[in-house]
Amino acid sequence: xxxxxxxxxxxxxxxxxxxxxxxxxxxxxxxxxxxxxxxxxxxxxxxxxxxxxxxxxxxxxxxxxxxxxxxxxxxxxxxxxxxxxxxxxxxxxxxxxxxxxxxxxxxxxxxx
Amino acid sequence: xxxxxxxxxxxxxxxxxxxxxxxxxxxxxxxxxxxxxxxxxxxxxxxxxxxxxxxxxxxxxxxxxxxxxxxxxxxxxxxxxxxxxxxxxxxxxxxxxxxxxxxxxxxxxxx
Numbered sequence: 492x493x494x495x496x497x498x499x500x501x502x503x504x505x506x507x508x509x510x511x512x513x514x515x516x517x518x519x520x521x522x523x524x525x526x527x528x529x530x531x532x533x534x535x536x537x538x539x540x541x542x543x544x545x546x547x548x549x550x551x552x553x554x555x556x557x558x559x560x561x562x563x564x565x566x567x568x569x570x571x572x573x574x575x576x577x578x579x580x581x582x583x584x585x586x587x588x589x590x591x592x593x594x595x596x597x598x599x600x601x602x603x
Numbered sequence: 604x605x606x607x608x609x610x611x612x613x614x615x616x617x618x619x620x621x622x623x624x625x626x627x628x629x630x631x632x633x634x635x636x637x638x639x640x641x642x643x644x645x646x647x648x649x650x651x652x653x654x655x656x657x658x659x660x661x662x663x664x665x666x667x668x669x670x671x672x673x674x675x676x677x678x679x680x681x682x683x684x685x686x687x688x689x690x691x692x693x694x695x696x697x698x699x700x701x702x703x704x705x706x707x708x709x710x711x712x713x714x
Contacts, residue, residue: 524702533690534647534704550703581646589635589694594646 494518497582497595505603510569512598514582516562522585523565524549524592525557527578534581540565541588572602607691612709621678623708625691628672636667636674637692641707647690651676678710686712 494517504510514523524539526549536549538557546557554576556568569576579599583592608626615621627636635654639647651658653665653674664677678685688707 526704531706533706536702539702583646589637589652591637591649591652592639592647594648597644597646 495582495584495593495595497580497598499598500596501599503601503603504572506573507571510572510600510602512567512580512582512600514565514567514595516565516584518584518593519562520584520586520593521562522588522590522592523559524583524585525555525565525567526581526583527551527576528581528597529578537567537580572600574602576600577602606703607693607705609689609691609705609708611706612711614711614713615681617682617712617714618680621681621685621710621712623676623678623689623691623710624673625676625705626673627691627693630671630693634671635694636665636671637694638663638665638674638676639690639692639704641688641690647704650689681710681712683712683714686710 496515498513522541525537526534528534535551537551537555538549540546540559543559558566579597581597582595585592637652638650640650641647651660651663651665653667655667658665666675688709690704690707692704
């Protein structure tokens, strides 16, 4: 399996609090992605990165920000969590665009 | 934006060949077609990718007609362990911002 980890794996937080999820890779892949998965919606891209400090928005970026200060780490931040952001969040990596993506184990986030 | 449409669910018996078709009418010239498999409580896993005609690997085949408006994932002789959700993804080689997984096809394999 590709060396990709996510932390935390589970988190419960209250509405209005900031939350940061971390994705860490040991593969030195250029691309990193954050998705959310909700029943009835499949996986939807939030943000992605194509290099250190190079990021761009995906389909559902509102309410989320990201940062990538090192090749191996990609952080997803919810500045002020809302109940609609309760979801399972997956990080993925790929060597280049259109190459196969390797997914992390996911983070289950509950916002109460 | 190339949207994909797949059947919501399929059932099969163990040992049969399963074909899952994905419709992507608005596919663009630069788009690749990729299929992923997802088990409960896990992230998706790459199965196969193609651009045109036929691609085969050790686990599946991918058939893409000349107009590329659809594609078919073929799983030979499925087993119980192939019970999963299968996603078709159309990827624009120019940008990752348009990556969208559909709702997938839930395959149930029984004895």
